[in-house]
Amino acid sequence: MFDKVEAFYRPANVREALRLLQSGKGQARVVAGGTDVVVDGDDSVRFLIDITHAGLSYIRRRGTASVIGATTTMAELEASPQIQSLAGGLLCKAAHSCGSMPIRNLATLGGNMANGSPAADMATPLLVLDAAVVMADAKGRRRLPLAEYLGNARSNRYARSLVVEIVIPDPPRGKGCRWSFQKLGRTAVDISLVNVSAGLHLDSRGRVKWVRIALGSVAPAPMRAPGAEQRMTGRILDQALLAEIGAEVAREVSPISDARASAEYRREICSVLTRRALEECSAPAGCSL
Amino acid sequence: MFGSRGVFAMKTMELHLTVNGQSLNWSIAPGELLLDVLRRQGYFGVKRGCEKGECGACAVLVDGKPINSCLMFAAQAEGRHVLTIEGVAIDGKLDPVQEAFLDHGAVQCGFCTPGMVISAKALLDRRPDPTEDEVREALAGHLCRCTGYLKPVEAVLAAASKRKNRARRVKPLTEVSR
Numbered sequence: 001m002f003d004k005v006e007a008f009y010r011p012a013n014v015r016e017a018l019r020l021l022q023s024g025k026g027q028a029r030v031v032a033g034g035t036d037v038v039v040d041g042d043d044s045v046r047f048l049i050d051i052t053h054a055g056l057s058y059i060r061r062r063g064t065a066s067v068i069g070a071t072t073t074m075a076e077l078e079a080s081p082q083i084q085s086l087a088g089g090l091l092c093k094a095a096h097s098c099g100s101m102p103i104r105n106l107a108t109l110g111g112n113m114a115n116g117s118p119a120a121d122m123a124t125p126l127l128v129l130d131a132a133v134v135m136a137d138a139k140g141r142r143r144l145p146l147a148e149y150l151g152n153a154r155s156n157r158y159a160r161s162l163v164v165e166i167v168i169p170d171p172p173r174g175k176g177c178r179w180s181f182q183k184l185g186r187t188a189v190d191i192s193l194v195n196v197s198a199g200l201h202l203d204s205r206g207r208v209k210w211v212r213i214a215l216g217s218v219a220p221a222p223m224r225a226p227g228a229e230q231r232m233t234g235r236i237l238d239q240a241l242l243a244e245i246g247a248e249v250a251r252e253v254s255p256i257s258d259a260r261a262s263a264e265y266r267r268e269i270c271s272v273l274t275r276r277a278l279e280e281c282s283a284p285a286g287c288s289l
Numbered sequence: 290m291f292g293s294r295g296v297f298a299m300k301t302m303e304l305h306l307t308v309n310g311q312s313l314n315w316s317i318a319p320g321e322l323l324l325d326v327l328r329r330q331g332y333f334g335v336k337r338g339c340e341k342g343e344c345g346a347c348a349v350l351v352d353g354k355p356i357n358s359c360l361m362f363a364a365q366a367e368g369r370h371v372l373t374i375e376g377v378a379i380d381g382k383l384d385p386v387q388e389a390f391l392d393h394g395a396v397q398c399g400f401c402t403p404g405m406v407i408s409a410k411a412l413l414d415r416r417p418d419p420t421e422d423e424v425r426e427a428l429a430g431h432l433c434r435c436t437g438y439l440k441p442v443e444a445v446l447a448a449a450s451k452r453k454n455r456a457r458r459v460k461p462l463t464e465v466s467r
Contacts, residue, residue: 001320002322008320100430
């Protein structure tokens, strides 16, 4: 494995990393935590570009947004007071589920996005938080909605670009605003069979003011469930609506059968986890459930 | 696929790192993994298991944090402090975690033991008084195929209370009387 690698680079900044990526002519691979790159074991790689020294490990506030550098590890996210207090610790909970401690000490947020897995555990919480990805390439930097990036992460559209940071605008406030991350895997440290994130803002009368539902491992890329979100808006959240939404998300997803689970099972689990997520969101708000 | 120097022209690079307190300078291939380099240098306590980051047998501490050495390129250890199981006992005296593993029968074939001890040591360094849940959580990345996890969990909890008692014994009198 990696027998053809001729050089290992440790660029000290993004510009240098991009120059190396450009001159690698498609035979260079960017690596940070290595938890996906090494397991992929791509034998054609001739140059490795380690971006963990490129100044991309940070968690900051910028205006009314939280900004997370691409090489920030899952363990760093979990330990960050800023991330713990963002959206009820939604991102901490998801980061905590990204494998064992030795994995979470290596795995990075940017890598979890750039690998483009439909099961990426950080994708659904970031989707419900309306996050954006900042990309850098030879022409400069641009900001993409996360959903757009994830839809193309496995194509070669971003082959000469680098994920630089993730931007999370401050979510709606108010005591009716709650969040949930639900994941089903074989074990506590397993990859998701299905994962669901939700954000819910109820008004004082228990009506749905704002809602986000995102599902992972049930479509070619992690996805929002716009049909279910639309059906909920403006209505009282009760058992009947929960059942309706459970059925609606099962219609919206397009899971496949593989070694881990059948498509039918995944579809069923989408309903169950979505209901659980919405129940968790609504329980402390004191609504009628 | 075939470079101008041919496919067999092995490129090498220098790696400077500290292993178990010893400053070292090795020649490595740029694509080599830390696991392979450590074993080549004789650190056979670092076990080759799944090579996918799933079994934890290859765990070492890098700058005090447990990582899977099968997932880290050796070049990424440049300038860093690596602790392998060979460096856990000091001057032939076992670490409390190692002693507890022996006392509690937490070792059977021994293949998973170095990784478990390394992760347990990192946990106790960070949290001297962990709950059982925290111990289970810290060991979750380490697969044992002999018997299971009960004995290792007991051993880590016992090591924690032993370390605590030892710390209590050396506390100054004023603090004890408070």
